[in-house]
Amino acid sequence: MESIDGALIGREAEQEVLSGFVTATGGRALVLRGDTGVGKSALLDHVADLASGEEHRVIRAAGVEAESELPFAGLHQLLYPLFPYIDQLDDSHRRVFDVVFGRGEGAPPSVMALGIAVLDLLSLAASRKPLLLVLDDGQWFDTSSIEVCGFVGRRLSGGTVKLLIGLRSGVPSGFDTAALPQLLVTALSEKASEQLLDMRNPGLDPRIRRLILDEAQGNPLALLELPPHVMRGGRGPAASNRGELPGYAGTGIPLPVRLQHVYGARIGSLGDAVRTELLRGALDGVGAGTATTGHARGTRYRMVDADEAAACGLLDMDPLSGDFVFRHPLVRSTVVQTATVGQRRAAHAVLAHVHRKDVERRAIHLAASAVDPDEQVAAALEAAADSATLRGASLAAVSWLTRAAELSESHEERSRRLGDAAFVAGQAGLLDRAQQLVRSDIASGTSESPAAVLTSAYVALYEDGDVWSTQRQVLAAIENIRDGGAREPNEVLTRLVNLLLAISQYASDETSWERAHVLLGSLGGLVSPNSRIYEDAWGDVVRRGTGVHERVESALADLRALEPWEITRLGVAAYHVDTLSQYRPYLQRTVDREVETGAVASAMTMLHLVMLDQMAVGEWDEAERTGQRTLDLTASHDYALFVHHTHAYLGLLAAMRGRTERARELQATVDTWARPRGVGFLTQLADAIGTTAALTEGDYEAAYLHAIGITPPGAFAPYAHQAPRTLLDLVEAALHTGRTEQARHHALAAHRAGLPAVSPRLALVTYGALAMTATDPTEADDMFHRAETHPAAAFFPFESARIRLAHGIRLRHTQGRKAARRPLTLAAETFERLGTPPWAERARAELRAAGTSTPASTAHLAALTWQERRIADLAAGGLTNKEIGARMHLSPRTVGSHLYRVFPKLGITSRAALRDALSNIPDDKNV
Numbered sequence: 032m033e034s035i036d037g038a039l040i041g042r043e044a045e046q047e048v049l050s051g052f053v054t055a056t057g058g059r060a061l062v063l064r065g066d067t068g069v070g071k072s073a074l075l076d077h078v079a080d081l082a083s084g085e086e087h088r089v090i091r092a093a094g095v096e097a098e099s100e101l102p103f104a105g106l107h108q109l110l111y112p113l114f115p116y117i118d119q120l121d122d123s124h125r126r127v128f129d130v131v132f133g134r135g136e137g138a139p140p141s142v143m144a145l146g147i148a149v150l151d152l153l154s155l156a157a158s159r160k161p162l163l164l165v166l167d168d169g170q171w172f173d174t175s176s177i178e179v180c181g182f183v184g185r186r187l188s189g190g191t192v193k194l195l196i197g198l199r200s201g202v203p204s205g206f207d208t209a210a211l212p213q214l215l216v217t218a219l220s221e222k223a224s225e226q227l228l229d230m231r232n233p234g235l236d237p238r239i240r241r242l243i244l245d246e247a248q249g250n251p252l253a254l255l256e257l258p259p260h261v262m263r264g265g266r267g268p269a270a271s272n273r274g275e276l277p278g279y280a281g282t283g284i285p286l287p288v289r290l291q292h293v294y295g296a297r298i299g300s301l302g303d304a305v306r307t308e309l310l311r312g313a314l315d316g317v318g319a320g321t322a323t324t325g326h327a328r329g330t331r332y333r334m335v336d337a338d339e340a341a342a343c344g345l346l347d348m349d350p351l352s353g354d355f356v357f358r359h360p361l362v363r364s365t366v367v368q369t370a371t372v373g374q375r376r377a378a379h380a381v382l383a384h385v386h387r388k389d390v391e392r393r394a395i396h397l398a399a400s401a402v403d404p405d406e407q408v409a410a411a412l413e414a415a416a417d418s419a420t421l422r423g424a425s426l427a428a429v430s431w432l433t434r435a436a437e438l439s440e441s442h443e444e445r446s447r448r449l450g451d452a453a454f455v456a457g458q459a460g461l462l463d464r465a466q467q468l469v470r471s472d473i474a475s476g477t478s479e480s481p482a483a484v485l486t487s488a489y490v491a492l493y494e495d496g497d498v499w500s501t502q503r504q505v506l507a508a509i510e511n512i513r514d515g516g517a518r519e520p521n522e523v524l525t526r527l528v529n530l531l532l533a534i535s536q537y538a539s540d541e542t543s544w545e546r547a548h549v550l551l552g553s554l555g556g557l558v559s560p561n562s563r564i565y566e567d568a569w570g571d572v573v574r575r576g577t578g579v580h581e582r583v584e585s586a587l588a589d590l591r592a593l594e595p596w597e598i599t600r601l602g603v604a605a606y607h608v609d610t611l612s613q614y615r616p617y618l619q620r621t622v623d624r625e626v627e628t629g630a631v632a633s634a635m636t637m638l639h640l641v642m643l644d645q646m647a648v649g650e651w652d653e654a655e656r657t658g659q660r661t662l663d664l665t666a667s668h669d670y671a672l673f674v675h676h677t678h679a680y681l682g683l684l685a686a687m688r689g690r691t692e693r694a695r696e697l698q699a700t701v702d703t704w705a706r707p708r709g710v711g712f713l714t715q716l717a718d719a720i721g722t723t724a725a726l727t728e729g730d731y732e733a734a735y736l737h738a739i740g741i742t743p744p745g746a747f748a749p750y751a752h753q754a755p756r757t758l759l760d761l762v763e764a765a766l767h768t769g770r771t772e773q774a775r776h777h778a779l780a781a782h783r784a785g786l787p788a789v790s791p792r793l794a795l796v797t798y799g800a801l802a803m804t805a806t807d808p809t810e811a812d813d814m815f816h817r818a819e820t821h822p823a824a825a826f827f828p829f830e831s832a833r834i835r836l837a838h839g840i841r842l843r844h845t846q847g848r849k850a851a852r853r854p855l856t857l858a859a860e861t862f863e864r865l866g867t868p869p870w871a872e873r874a875r876a877e878l879r880a881a882g883t884s885t886p887a888s889t890a891h892l893a894a895l896t897w898q899e900r901r902i903a904d905l906a907a908g909g910l911t912n913k914e915i916g917a918r919m920h921l922s923p924r925t926v927g928s929h930l931y932r933v934f935p936k937l938g939i940t941s942r943a944a945l946r947d948a949l950s951n952i953p954d955d956k957n958v
Contacts, residue, residue: 040251041219041226046077049074053085053193057189058194063075063198063214067250070252079091090163101392102422105166106179109180124152150183164195298366301340304336310374311378317363375399409439413435413451416428452468453485455630457490462669469482469483485530488534494669506546539714573755583608587605595625595633602614606643612918613918647827662678679716682695688865689869691728694723701720719756734764735765741757744765762778766804771804778804791823795834798834802837802838803837819835824904836873839852839877848881849881857949899933901919
């Protein structure tokens with residue numbers, strides 16, 4: 032606002048920095064931060080003019096408070112002018128924008144996926160002409176948009192795209208932690224203030240001039256707006272003699288408030304029709320300054336017949352669209368504040384009709400227009416909350432569901448919606464908010480509602496690991512619903528059932544599970560098909576897991592229709608049957624979205640699942656990083672159960688890697704917390720850490736004692752999820768301590784239990800255990816061959832390498848040293864790639880005993896990188912390039928390029944020869 036005839040007064044230093052920003056080579060981002068009215072918009076205009084002169088394309092957007100709760104509203108506004116370029120993107124990025132722009136259906140993208148797509152779009156748009164993005168009032172951007180803009184802003188180097196953001200000081204926003212460089216815009220100097228005031232208002236009475244300078248304190252907006260207000264007030268020197276301005280009791284009122292009085296006086300002088308137009312525009316988020324050239328979510332309200340407001344300095348005309356826009360954000364906020372409650376409601380009602388095709392905008396305006404309970408408005412808000420949840424905006428969903436409850440016409444509907452809000456709040460990590468919501472629903476003299484039981488039990492479980500009292504609460508609540516004559520499934524019952532199953536999983540107690548089975552059996556068709564999957568997968572997978580894989584695959588066939596917590600629960604079921612890898616890419620894309628404004632609790636479990644799959648497939652460095660991220664997230668939200676759950680997985684990983692001291696520290700931490708609480712799921716994991724650490728160290732007696740603490744040899748303890756997972760551990764420990772009969776008994780028990788039909792990993796380790804314990808050489812050879820050629824071997828390299836190691840040892844004793852070299856070499860190479868020195872040294876020692884001091888196949892395979900070897904293993908297992916790419920987060924083209932380099936290194940010319948090249952290396956190359 033300090034521009035006079037195109038010149039900026041007192042901004043030489045800022046202009047120099049901004050000129051360098053525009054002319055510098057490469058892309059970059061910059062934040063302008065300053066107080067209200069200090070001149071940020073004028074500087075943004077100046078930069079836009081500079082960029083246009085340098086042949087840049089300039090796109091402008093402005094945050095508005097009315098849209099700060101609408102997910103992706105800011106991003107829609109910013110990217111809409113680039114809409115024509117979207118069809119030129121590759122399929123994956125185009126699908127991302129189809130979802131964001133509403134051109135198609137699909138799973139909402141994560142911050143990272145959307146950010147990468149935005150970078151690709153910007154790069155394409157800037158390929159012909161450099162691009163400048165100007166965001167004013169960024170503090171009012173919605174959280175989702177801020178996350179994406181921050182992601183993009185940190186990655187603009189090297190291109191021809193620049194991002195400039197204006198932020199108001201004193202208003203917190205996500206940009207505060209976006210780690211973007213900043214330029215602070217401060218008040219004008221005394222000299223510059225005088226120059227600006229004198230240029231705009233020459234000949235002022237000296238006393239008025241002095242008073243305005245003192246009041247403005249270098250704020251350009253105040254220097255421009257206060258003089259005409261003083262002169263119109265008609266109190267001139269007399270007022271100045273008392274040290275006050277018209278309409279103020281004194282000078283202690285903050286400057287923005289004083290300016291609102293200035294604008295309020297102008298607004299009050301307008302006719303009713305004009306004020307109505309201004310109010311509708313303000314409530315719908317019409318911008319201040321230059322308007323944007325388009326809006327992705329629909330057209331904002333267009334103010335008409337408002338020339339009177341423009342004449343008195345409240346509105347400007349956008350030069351591109353010809354629409355009225357507010358001269359400054361303070362004008363817009365003053366319009367709203369000076370309107371009566373009734374006037375605001377009437378304006379919202381009109382705006383709800385304007386946006387009748389936009390579920391979320393319509394609902395927000397309807398809610399603001401309502402006075403009394405209105406079921407139609409409540410239903411609209413509920414639909415908006417559902418939309419927000421599916422787009423990863425659970426925080427907005429909580430707010431809208433709460434308002435829907437307030438507007439419900441019956442107590443039953445109010446209670447249901449408050450329960451929904453509490454449930455979503457719990458999933459969003461807002462445990463205190465969830466409890467407040469259900470407490471507000473408990474009427475005096477009434478018993479605790481099912482929704483209140485659900486929330487209190489959820490909080491007690493995840494905050495403190497309380498499995499016993501929560502189980503009693505939830506069982507009783509479900510029984511009450513059943514005995515109350517429920518005839519159809521309902522949301523509260525389904526949530527209680529799923530919570531009961533989660534509690535039972537953590538308890539890992541046979542009695543608890545049997546009670547749950549009996550109760551769920553009595554409910555019959557009231558239990559959803561997905562809940563039946565959880566019942567079978569989360570409890571006793573040995574006895575109930577057959578066929579779960581196919582059911583999970585069917586349930587996850589349409590990810591777009593599933594809420595984040597449904598995807599998470601089904602992911603846990605996939606983990607229990609060892610088919611998690613095929614869903615991991617989606618989980619990784621979803622996590623970033625949910626962590627910020629979505630289902631944070633679901634994101635915690637998703638991170639656990641990602642980590643578990645990384646551990647399974649041998650990406651141990653990545654698993655370590657995922658585990659630490661999970662630990663930070665769970666600790667910051669006080670989810671003590673998830674904190675110790677994460678400690679357990681980090682301990683298991685440390686044990687596999689040979690970091691046994693760290694593993695035992697984590698084991699003790701988990702066991703000390705979980706055992707007194709009866710959290711059997713975690714105590715079993717603690718025993719598994721002890722088993723693995725002892726095996727890694729070669730202390731087989733200790734390993735055996737830890738293993739039989741999970742399950743006795745020859746059986747699989749009911750509802751002990753670690754029992755089948757420690758099959759190979761118990762067998763190896765038993766064999767190395769001379770307990771051959773127990774080892775064989777346990778391997779046969781796995782076969783009789785049908786474990787190979789439950790999961791691919793269990794098939795692999797069952798065949799391995801049978802081979803290790805076989806007394807018949809023919810059976811041993813057959814079982815080792817089954818294990819080593821099983822398609823799952825590539826997905827579980829640690830288990831596969833241990834089986835190869837055992838095979839090599841057996842061959843050395845039965846067929847001689849030369850026969851042992853192949854499996855021992857492959858085992859040693861795998862252990863080295865995984866990064867577990869104790870296991871690698873054990874394999875190398877066996878190789879030395881087999882007559883070679885170095886891994887025999889290293890000369891043949893040394894040229895293969897770890898990534899190339901992994902791709903080769905997966906391809907040998909029968910996966911297509913597309914499937915391998917999804918597993919390793921690479922494009923099919925990149926996978927093909929890797930295989931093109933792998934073939935000559937292995938001396939082969941076709942995919943069909945991969946298996947033999949990897950597992951049947953000629954003897955003359957194994958020396």
